[in-house]
Amino acid sequence: MSSTQDNRFQAIIAHAKEYGFVFPSSEIYDGLSAVYDYGPYGSELKKNIRDYWWKSMTQLRENIVGIDAAIFMHPTTWKASGHVDNFNDPMIDNKDSKKRYRVDHLIEGFADKLKAEGNDKEANDLLAEMESLLEKEDYASLKKLIDDHKIVCSISETCNWTDIRQFNLMFSTQIGSVAGEAETIYLRPETAQGIFVNFLNVQKTSRMKIPFGIAQTGKAFRNEIVARQFIFRMREFEQMEMQFFIRPGTQKEWYEYWKEERMKWHLSLGISQEKYQFHNHTKLAHYADAALDIEYEFPIGFKEVEGIHSRTDYDLTQHQKYSNKKLTYFDTEINQHYIPYVIETSIGLDRMFLLILSHSYNEETITKEDGTKDSRIVLNIPEKLAPVKLAVLPLIKKDGLPEIARILINECKPHFKCFYEEKDTIGKRYRRQDAIGTPYCVTIDHQTKENNTVTIRYRDTMKQERISISEINNKLKASVIL
RNA sequence: GCGGAAGUAGCUCAUCUGGCAGAGCAUCAGUUUCCCAAACUGAAGGCAGCGGGUUCAAGUCCCGUCUUCCGCUCCA
Structure with a gap:
């Protein structure tokens, strides 16, 4: 790791704390190692990433449905999955x-x-x-x-x-309120098992036919020997997983399909392809017959963001064995019962968050109109993911300009996140919005009162244009909504 | 867990061989301001990570401890 990269990583961590994206957990008690809290802008960004994934996986695909399984699961789950013995x-x-x-x-x-x-x-x-x-x-x-x-x-x-x-590997706790009668259970180390144990519930109730998928986002917990590198490796983290159930023998083609689909998803955010690479696993986990990582070039080097695993019928077979419940699917096309094979896509939400921050954080030197140099720190967050989409800024805080700004805000805020500010000079307010990645700023001035036009200022280019105030809401809805 | 480095205001850092804890930026209030970190006035902000020791006196020296960072060990 070069010191430049190292400094950039430190700068991102500092910026994330300074602007309310990520705080060390329990900081007033000196923090808790490898645990972090998301602040006001961080929780918005994280939610937007989660929603963007969820929509692309479920709403835009008729053959994938979602679930929200509990973090607590029957202890036998982890016997069956191999986590108790293998980790x-x-x-x-x-x-x-x-x-x-x-x-x-x-x-x-x-x-x-x-x-x-x-x-x-x-x-x-x-x-x-x-x-x-x-x-x-x-x-x-x-x-x-x-x-x-x-x-x-x-x-x-x-x-x-x-x-x-x-x-x-797993965190344990007790279920049952009476001491002595309590039973040890685990906090799930992966969300996938909540999908596998519900396989038939979901398939039957949503009347899905193979091939189909089940998606889920949620917290998972792992004891790591070394837990460091900011939110890249945390003890408590959030996964976005999708298990795709397929006919045995078709795993090769579906594996390739999901490899391509997931990369398309990443690139759809406008992040350059050179920052991504595939990494094939040569040493496979006990449940997989093929596995690869999608890696991103973080400031700390190429690291895994997402895994695509061909999990065979390992998990369902194991659960069938341990539960003594039949977990087969009847395929009407070929008139056969079988245990489906599974292709898993598993992306770390926190890692994706760090990816977006790493991609977005830029320290720019800019030349002002009078030729002097200036600098700014800007988060070029893909606008669909930005915590705040629009800042409405009256140029001065009197002469009725704040009132006009309020009308615009009230029109826009049911549709996307807005921010209002009348303090300080306009330049300072622009820079503050740059620092949290707000893609659009609209300024209300005296001309607005005459002809209902405002200045819209673009984060990435810092260019401004004059447009009708009535166009703002529709213009933004067209570009910032997921 | 081991080794190294570091902890002073929200942030970046001063405080010399021990002698009343400071600056810039940021924050808040007010005045002024018509487009890219503006000016002026004022305010707030600290048990120097924490605990002990040496000393008339400790941010400063010594010991312990915690946390963070860097490097190892592990990583589905």
Whole structure:
């Protein structure tokens, strides 16, 4: 990371706080690590991004419907999904090198070495014992196993290890008000399972035929070992997911379809294509037969914003197995029962928010009419997503100009977010609107009283034009509404 | 979790080898202002991250602690 990029990232974080987009959580108590709150403009922007996604996925597509599943789910859900077994990794640290290892990776690495030396039997015995101890969560014996085999850290070459500790991906809490009778449940680490467990409810009640999709936005929670980089990686975050149910055997073509569709969505916001790239996963998760990320070039480098996963029939099969409920679909076209395959599109709302900020934040040097230089900080937010669409500014706060401004505001505010201000000079007010990304400013002056025209000023170009006050509402409705 | 750096007004920073905590910008009120961070007047804003120690005296020196940033470890 270059220092220029680093400075730009710091500047964006500072700007986000300064102008009410994102605050550190519980800041008066020194904050809570990797948790953030969205302020007045931030919550508007976030909502607009969510709405833009929701509309493009559900309203504009007849074969996708939405749901809003609870964050709490039956604990067996996470057994079935694999989260309990696959993401509770025991970890161990080497005290000399300070390196941290996953215990299974460490032992497997040692077993590989034994095999390379021809000690296949010893290696297999070791792996078998490890599996059995992992199953029993017997960390003391696992530690002993590492000590007995004199497994060393590849950096420090020592076996000076800490005790084994467990890393829990999922947050847990208790359901039930009576102490002692409470049952441990988890805060969902992904929203997808709420879709899978409701698959038949949704399919039947909305009479959907395959292929069809179920969309959902909502909070998810993950314990991260390192949670940093502002809102890029948070413990509490919001996902926008869509699971698309398809006939087995057609997953390749639908995977390609959604890869293209999702990229089109990103580009529809007017963000340049060069900032995006696909990244194919070579190492696949336990549920996927193909996976890729849509990455964006953040100030901290190319990072994942969205994932497209071909999840096979893994999830529904698992839920069928654990629930003993049939989760098959009857395909009338081919007269067959089957468990559908699934293509998942999963985008992080908070990451998309950071993407928009990264794209929008610009420090410009401008040349004024008299030739002198000036600078401004402007958020070139795609206007459909901007927190405030229109600022109405009486040039001075008397002579009836505020009253005219109020009439215009009252006409516009049922349709889109408006902002009124009569304080300070017009230049200062323009700059304040630039800083929060308001695409249009309308100024009421004395000429307005004579011929009902106003000045409309454009954020990106700073150009102004004179138009009839009666055109404002329709002009903006045509361009700022999602 | 480990290593390094940093915490003073909303923001950016001063306060020299320990001696009454300051400036610019921003905020608020008023006057003035007809198009790109204007001027004037006034106001508000702080337990110097927090806790302890040394000292006549600590923002400043020492110890602890918390938080943030940078680099590692993990990442479906």
